Amino acid sequence: MYSGDQILIFERLKMFFQKNTVSLFQKIPRNLGFFEKNLHLSKSALVTKEFEDAKTKLSLLKEDPGSDVKLKIYALFKQATVGACDTPKPSMVDFVNRAKWNAWSELKSLSSLDAEKEYIKLINELVKSEQGETNQALPDLKKFQDIQTSIEFNNVYKIVLNRPTKLNAITFTMYNELIEALSEAENNPNILMVCITGAGDYYCSGNDLTNFSSPSAMSDIKKAAKEGGILLENFVNSFINFSKPLVAVVNGPAVGISVTLMGLFDYVFASDKATFNAPFTKIAQSPEACSSYTFPRLMGPVKASEFLLFNRKLTAHEAFERNLVTEVIAHDEFQSKVWKKIExxxxLPPESLLESRKLMRDGDKELLIQTNKKEVDVLVGRWSSNEFVRVIMEFWGNRSKK
Structure with a gap:
């Protein structure tokens, strides 16, 4: 039997629990141990255990649920543990605390117990969603022959140029696969940006000259040049029309189109061992990927001419000085620092990022598409020229000597 004082204490604790729905056993003084021994857990007490579990689950979430969800979590937590908002409204200039106060205040008609249940439900939904994303089938790495794709940090689409034994030289197959991969990233609403890097020591050694040196291509060079031009125009347009940020992770030497495309990227990381080269006039070709427009804007006309016309090879630091590269990182810590930065x-708030990029990019889009077409028309002529045929013959001659 309990004494009158013990019964009074019991009733007061019961009222306190019903009002605040907090863990009884956390609040009971140690000298009331008899209460722990004699109390049968009610349905409400079981909910409170779930509440504590939900708090733990929240701390283990890997992904930021976003500002709106975090405000809702905060408001439900306060409503569940404190009750209706009774603190003074923060000033207009105190944006963060005012937003938190507003979120909490909006729940004034919600009971503490219902707030606790909603809190538990919300956290469980976040956990389930994150687990679903983790377990979601990623793009099949085997569906592409010359590139690999994966999803990093749940919203970054990573493309790896994957011909390391050929220094990641771009084949016609690779062009088509990159177009398909960009389309996949574009149409996936969960993807925020695309990052492109190379496997092995090279980022990319440019076009694979075997694209034009196969027996079928050599038998009708004009037809091969025309078909190559259509593919190249579509390829570059896939970058121009891509609506999400493009990030290059240049892990080693970059040559030709892998360099000229960088004028269409939003951020370019470069290892300090990377080099940048576009020896177009050495191989009887001409600029592509809109570089005839973007590079003079980035570097200035004189420096762009040195690079595009006179085959100047740039170090990573020189490329940085010419605004082609955003950031140069020591090779030994390149991968760890780059992917931490990308994480x-x-x-970043996705809507803000995408809308800001749209403002910066849309004004040039039509001009870039026109520039791409002009460059491709010139290149088709170059690929059909006697100069270029001689380059291909020399290429085959050098291969046969090895």
């Missing part, structure tokens, strides 16, 4: 990018 930070992945947490």
């Amino acid at each position: 930070e990018f992945s947490k």
Whole structure:
């Protein structure tokens, strides 16, 4: 039997629990141990255990759920543990605390117990969603022959140029696969940006000259040049029309079109061992990927001419000085620092990021498409020229000597 004082204490604790729905056993003084021994857990107490579990689950979430969801979590937590908002409204200039106050205040008609249940439900939904994303089938790495794709940080589409034994030289197959991969990233609403890097020591050694040196291509060079021009125009347009940020992770030497495309990227990381080269006039070709427009804007006309016309090879630091590269990182710590930075990018507010990029890019889009077409028309002529045929013959001659 309990004494009158013990019964009074019991009733007061019961009222306190019903009002605040907090863990009884956390709040009971140690000298009331008899209460722990004699109390049968009610349905409400079981909910409170779930509440504590939900708090733990929240701390283990890997992904930021976003500002709106975090405000809702905060408001439900306060409503569940404190009750209706009774604190003074923060000033207009205190944006963060005012937003938190507004979220909490909007729940004034919600009971503490119902707030606790909603809190538990919301956290469980977030956990389930994150687990679903983790377990979601990623793009099949085997569906592409010359590239690999994966999803990093749940919203970054990573493309790896995957011909390391050929220094990641771009084949016609690779062109088509990159177009398909960009389309996949574009149409996936969960993807925020695309990052492109190379397997092995090279980022990319440019076009694979075997594209034009196969027996079928050599038998009708004009037809091969025309078909190559259509593919190249579509390829570059896939970058021009891509609506999400493009990030290059240049892990080693970059040559030709892999360099000229960088004028269409939003951020370019470069290892300090990377080099940048576009020896077009050495191989009887001409600029592509809109570089005849983007590079003079980035570097200035004189420096762009040195690079595009006179085959100047740039170090990573020189490329940085010419605004082709955003950031140069020591090779030994390149991968760790780059992907840490990209993880930070992945947490940026997506709508703000995409809308801001749209403002910066849309004004040039039509001009870039026109520039791409002009460059391709010139290149088709170059690929059909006697100069280029001689380059291909020399290429085959050098291969046969090895």
